[in-house]
Amino acid sequence: MNNKLACLVTALLAFWMLVGCSNNSTKDCDNVAGTWQLVVDVDDYECNGLGQRYKQVFEVSQNQCQLSIEGGTTGIISQGKITWTSPSTETDGGTLSYSSAYSEVNNKEITGAYDWQWSNDSFSCSGTVTAKGHILTEQQAANAKLGETAIQLEHPLLSPSENTVAHTFTVEAKNARQVYLAGEMSDWRSKVLVMQPSEADQWSITLYLKPGAWQYKFVIDGVWVADQQNPQSVPDGYGGVNSVFVIGEEDALLIAQPGIAHGSIVEAEFKSDSLNQASPYAVYLPPGYQTSKQDYPVLMLLHGYGQDYKQWIIDGKIQHLMDNMIANKSIEPFIVLMPSAGTSYYKGQHESFIMQELLPHVAEQYKVKAGPDYRAISGISMGGAGAFYLAHKYPKQFGLSLPLSGYFDLEMYPSFSWQNFTLDAELTLFCGEDDSISYPSNQRLVEQLNQQGVEFSYLTAEGGHTWRYWNSISEQVLKQVSSFFAR
Known part of the structure; x- marks a missing residue:
């Protein structure tokens, strides 16, 4: 639109x-x-x-x-x-x-x-x-x-600024009429960064980018394609991949560090009666879990639209974040559960699977503490909406809800109503100020929550609907989760 x-x-x-x-x-x-x-x-x-x-x-x-x-x-x-x-x-x-x-x-x-x-x-x-x-x-x-x-407005990434590095993106596009670069640098908007043609059907654009990983694609005459010259990629949630280019080094918290204790990722499938099929999920177990006699709190992380549990491992680097933050004592150990829900928005059959089957199964299989004081829920985009919706609907399950750039189209949840709305869980909303997808819906949700008299926090910062933004706030989010569990 x-x-x-x-x-x-x-x-x-x-x-x-x-x-x-x-x-x-x-x-x-x-x-x-x-x-x-x-x-x-x-x-x-x-x-x-x-x-x-x-x-x-x-x-x-x-x-x-x-x-x-x-x-x-x-x-x-x-x-x-x-x-x-x-x-x-x-x-x-x-x-x-x-x-x-x-x-x-x-x-x-x-x-x-x-x-x-x-x-x-x-x-x-x-x-x-x-x-x-x-x-x-x-x-x-x-x-x-x-x-x-x-009048063409110049994008800020086209000019040098502090702590940026010039990088030229190039793609071969024979007989193309128009080529764009789209990705985290444009908040995935397709007609922002115009590439210029040169000899031999080459199109290019030079951007000045800050260090870290950047996901991107080319848009050639309206068709989105990955960079065939770049082998580094991640799933895009639509059956294809996004290319990834790293400038300098990523944040040390997002990288596996030698010389520290490491937890483990357990990937499994659960045969669901609600779904009438097996559904994959993953559990992060902190260092020392196998020999520990203690029970652990649980954070459930929900992925974005069209993705699965692997998004939090591949893009979110959750295992590295947890290992490194436990090692530097900025958080206490806890378990992380990552289900898969496709494009369901965590309602219907997938809601039943997660709440009535998977959570009880994890409670039986792993050493977890019971009750909402020891259970938090968070997620990105679709997962952010799910984190809000499930915390509202299941007050005895979650004591803390942290939606990250949630896309809040609450009319898609048949059982949701603002009439007599209650939320027992603590709520903090996060959203990037440059998020062209979720920022408007976050603003509307904030207005509605204020009208309802709900206590909550709303934290915004520079960033789009991208993993660069979510990675940048992950440390803050995990610290908040750990502090909640420690009360």
Whole structure:
């Protein structure tokens, strides 16, 4: 929706082009009619956009203190400002409208802004538009071309900055019309980083990236492909792979370290009656588990859409994090359970499998402490939504819920209702401020939780819907889990 919406939002700009007078009199207003030229910035982030910038040239008519623009929008001057009225527009399966439109004109220089909102039956988002420009002289107007022109915004990764390293991505794409680089550097948005053609059907782009692992793909004429020249990859959750490039070294906590005690990953299958098939899962057992006589708390980690338990091992490096943090005594040992749930959002048959079959099985097979004081749940994206939903529905099972970039479309859970909503578990929401997928739904959930009077914490930081972000907060998350278990 975001690309279409960005265009539709800017199309509305032809209806308002905020103008104003410096004279407060309703009988003797400044003459601001003529040809207007504005540079317009559209903030469409909440609607999964990237931000847009346009140059617009258009005609403004004036009759005393009333202004009008082709398309039916009118403005009335009041106390030196113009307030505009324009009808809503049905577009892209929803309704697009705006409010709080204002502007001022001083010495033919224009400033203005307005708020807009798009909504349909199941989703809504909003944003702002700001504009700066001036009224053209007669000579300038005679040479000006009416209409709208997009202005390319430079991505910050295209320029050097502190602690970055230049790296050039190259792909061969014969007869291609357009090639993009997409990945963690673009928050997986496909039309952000434009690659340039060179000789021999090669396309390339140079980015300035911070150290660590970067997952990416190429988008060649709309088709997503991995880097065939790079053997390092991870599953993408859709039957393919994402290529991985590492700049410098990864965080030491994400790497297996020699000279410390190591835990173990036990991979197994459980024959589920709920699923009518075997389902794979994994358990991390901390160092010393086999010989220890103590029982351990359990953290359940939920994977993202289309993935399985391996995502927390391959991408999340959970075994290395646990080993290293136990070794440096920043956390106490606990068990980590990682089920598989495909694309289920942890409801229906997979919910029954996890809550009624797998958890009791793990309690029987392993040395675990009982009760919600010794059980926490977390997950990324779809798993974040699952961590919130299951903690709410099963208060006797989980005492702590830590959704990471949860994609909260709670209407997909048939049993969920805000009526008489309760949440016994402690709740902390995490989300990257650059997350084009989950940030809007986190903002809506925060508003709803506040309306319900629920106690919770909401922590945001720089980052997208990527493992770079989730890896960067994993230490904080595991420390919070350990502190909860230690009470």
